[in-house]
Amino acid sequence: MRVRLKGDAICTLFLLVVLCSLLYFQLEHLVPVGNKELTQKKPSITSKTFSDSRAPWRLMPAEATEPRLQVTPVLRQREVANKRVQTTTLSPLSDSAFNFKGYLLNKDNRNFDLLINQPKKCRRTPGGPFLLIAIKSVVEDFDRREIVRKTWGREGLVNGEQIERVFLLGTPKNRTVLATWETLIHQESQMYRDILLWDFMDTFFNLTLKEIHFLNWAAEFCHNVKFIFKGDADVFVNVENIIDFLERHDPTEDLFVGDIIYNARPIRVRKSKYYIPETMYGLSIYPAYAGGGGFLLSSHTMRKLSRACKEVELFPIDDVFLGMCLQRINLKPILHEGFKTFGIVKPSAAPHLQTFDPCFYKDLMVVHSLKVAEIWLMWNLLHSPRLSCTQKKQVKKPFQWKKKAQTTMQASPLR
Numbered sequence: 001m002r003v004r005l006k007g008d009a010i011c012t013l014f015l016l017v018v019l020c021s022l023l024y025f026q027l028e029h030l031v032p033v034g035n036k037e038l039t040q041k042k043p044s045i046t047s048k049t050f051s052d053s054r055a056p057w058r059l060m061p062a063e064a065t066e067p068r069l070q071v072t073p074v075l076r077q078r079e080v081a082n083k084r085v086q087t088t089t090l091s092p093l094s095d096s097a098f099n100f101k102g103y104l105l106n107k108d109n110r111n112f113d114l115l116i117n118q119p120k121k122c123r124r125t126p127g128g129p130f131l132l133i134a135i136k137s138v139v140e141d142f143d144r145r146e147i148v149r150k151t152w153g154r155e156g157l158v159n160g161e162q163i164e165r166v167f168l169l170g171t172p173k174n175r176t177v178l179a180t181w182e183t184l185i186h187q188e189s190q191m192y193r194d195i196l197l198w199d200f201m202d203t204f205f206n207l208t209l210k211e212i213h214f215l216n217w218a219a220e221f222c223h224n225v226k227f228i229f230k231g232d233a234d235v236f237v238n239v240e241n242i243i244d245f246l247e248r249h250d251p252t253e254d255l256f257v258g259d260i261i262y263n264a265r266p267i268r269v270r271k272s273k274y275y276i277p278e279t280m281y282g283l284s285i286y287p288a289y290a291g292g293g294g295f296l297l298s299s300h301t302m303r304k305l306s307r308a309c310k311e312v313e314l315f316p317i318d319d320v321f322l323g324m325c326l327q328r329i330n331l332k333p334i335l336h337e338g339f340k341t342f343g344i345v346k347p348s349a350a351p352h353l354q355t356f357d358p359c360f361y362k363d364l365m366v367v368h369s370l371k372v373a374e375i376w377l378m379w380n381l382l383h384s385p386r387l388s389c390t391q392k393k394q395v396k397k398p399f400q401w402k403k404k405a406q407t408t409m410q411a412s413p414l415r
């Protein structure tokens, strides 16, 4: 009896020792790998993804999608989440690391529902409106839309031509915001009848979807429009100048005008917001495309582009994507001096002279990157009856900031 008990105990003890040593070796084998992954991956995540707050997108290297990285998922996720909160407050554009692989895999998923439509937008005027102003916006930017409505984006007659306006929106990327904004955006749409909302996430890299969906919408619901201006909500647009320019053109002919960028090279620096790997775009030069501030097109070109873009593969940079559509219909976009994609405001050089001199804006069509208050103030200054800009000398190229001498010359008409 005693012997048997002893034997059992020894047996159990032996088994325990074997089990423990097995466990020990398992752990010893696992732990260093985990640590290695951690120490190797951590710096690369921080440096690639978040070191530059303006360019937080990151290429997902092929290895990053491999399952062995799952060793420390919790830590990584939390770290990424923490960093993301920081960057979102710095830059509204920075959402998440951009996953090129995922983008390529989902590229064919390019038809999304229209959640809010304005089907009668272009039926109010017999013969159709002269100009449709289409503005890219995000649901959260109510104040920007409001300022545009009250300034350059006004509907109605301008210089005798009928103007209509729509805002182009996707669903907010922050789903908590969506819950409250859904009712608000419907209210806003009821009130102004200028909201177009599609069922795709409103991210920087989905702007191409916005482009495609807007062109399709215009071809279907606004085919009788004569011209379209499509732009951002942070621009100042001199609508009078645009009308003046467009009245000299034929809406049944091709027209595509803007701040055209020629021979731009794809950015191969991974840290950049505009980084494009060779696998996504192999050529060394992009087709000519219009810079983001805004561009004009005729009704004829709108219909052609809407068809052409359906045949072009999705590309994450919307401006370049439209350039590819233009290339497909063999249409050469026209560069116009009046479009200033990157703004004319140089804070370092005599800001008191430049920023709020309405005479600067008088000869321009589109100026990019303005704050809400600046748009409001500029529009009001430009429409003030007391504004007089002596234009005895028409300067041919008025806005070249390379030479200091021209700065002072430009400031003189104000007085």
Ligand SMILES: *[C@@H]1O[C@H](CO)[C@@H](O)[C@H](O)[C@H]1NC(C)=O
Pocket: 088, 174, 175, 176, 177
């Ligand atoms: C989403 O919006 C809510 C409410 O405004 C905010 O509290 C939350 O931090 C936001 N989340 C992200 C990830 O930005």
Ligand SMILES: *[C@@H]1O[C@H](CO)[C@@H](O)[C@H](O)[C@H]1NC(C)=O
Pocket: 103, 199, 200, 201, 202, 203, 204, 205, 206
């Ligand atoms: C674009 O929107 C779709 C649909 O909401 C979403 O699944 C996808 O992740 C978005 N893509 C990007 C690059 O943001």
